C-alpha cells in the first residue's frame with residue numbers, strides 16, 4: 613500500500629496484496645539477513661589459521677569493494693540512470709568492474725533494472741516481492757523468495773534491450789565488454805587465486821583457499837546483499853518520500869551495499885547520483901562520486917535540490933500541483 617494520500621497527490625495508486633508486511637515476514641526477513649553473515653563469521657573463527665588467513669580476508673575486502681562499487685556506481689548510477697557523465701576510459705573501467713560482480717553482463721543488468729523502475733511493483737516488474745504471490749504469509753514468503761533469488765531463474769533477462777537498453781546496445785565499447793563477459797568472470801575468480809599463490813610463494817593450496825574466500829564466498833555475500841535491496845527494500849523500512857511503489861529505506865543494509873539501501877530515496881529520485889540524501893544516511897558510492905567530481909573524473913552529476921525533495925515528502929505535503937514527477941529512469 614502506498615502511504616500517499618490519494619486525495620492529495622497525483623501519484624497513481626498501485627494495488628498490492630496487503631496493507632503492510634506481516635510480522636512473520638519481518639522475522640523471516642531478519643533471519644535471512646542475519647544468519648548467513650553470522651555463519652560466515654563463525655566458520656571463519658573455527659577455521660582461522662587452518663583454512664583461512666590474512667590474505668584471504670584482505671583479498672575478500674579488496675574484491676568486494678572493487679566489484680561492489682562496479683555494480684553500485686557503474687551498473688546502477690552510471691549506466692542504468694546516467695546520474696553523471698565520465699570519460700570513455702572510466703566508462704570501460706566501471707563496466708568491467710561491475711561485470712566482475714557476477715550479476716550478468718552490463719546490458720542485461722541495466723535492461724532488467726530500468727524495467728524494474730518503469731513497472732515498479734506492478735505486473736512486469738522482474739523482481740517485485742508484491743505482485744502475483746497471493747495473500748497471507750505464504751504470499752509474503754513466495755514474494756521475498758522471488759525478489760531475492762527466484763527471479764534470477766524466471767524473469768531475469770526477459771527483455772532484449774529494444775525498449776530499456778537501446779543506448780547501451782548501440783555503444784560498441786559496451787558491446788565489446790559484454791562479449792568478453794566470461795573473461796571478466798574468470799578474472800573475478802582467478803585474481804584471488806593468483807594473489808594467494810604469489811603471497812604464499814607458490815602454494816597451490818593457498819591459491820585454492822584464496823579462490824574460495826575472495827572468489828566464491830565474496831561473490832555469494834555481495835550478490836545476496838544486493839538482491840536484498842530487491843526484496844527487503846521493497847518490503848521493510850521507512851518511506852521518506854512519496855512514490856507509487858513499495859520502495860523503502862532500510863538502514864542496516866546501507867553500508868554493505870554502499871548506499872543502495874536508501875531505496876525509497878532512489879525510487880523518488882532515480883536520476884540522482886546521491887541516494888543517501890540526508891547527512892546521516894551513509895552512502896559510500898556517493899562519497900566516491902563526489903570525490904571523482906572534485907578531481908574532474910566525472911561531471912554533470914545529478915542531485916535533486918532541497919526544494920524538489922520537499923515536494924516529494926511522503927506525508928503528501930505537496931506543493932500546488934501535487935508531487936513532483938519522477939526523474940527519467
Ligand SMILES: [Zn+2]
Pocket residue numbers: 728732842846859875879
Ligand atoms: Zn526498487
Ligand SMILES: [Zn+2]
Pocket residue numbers: 688692693725729878882
Ligand atoms: Zn535504480
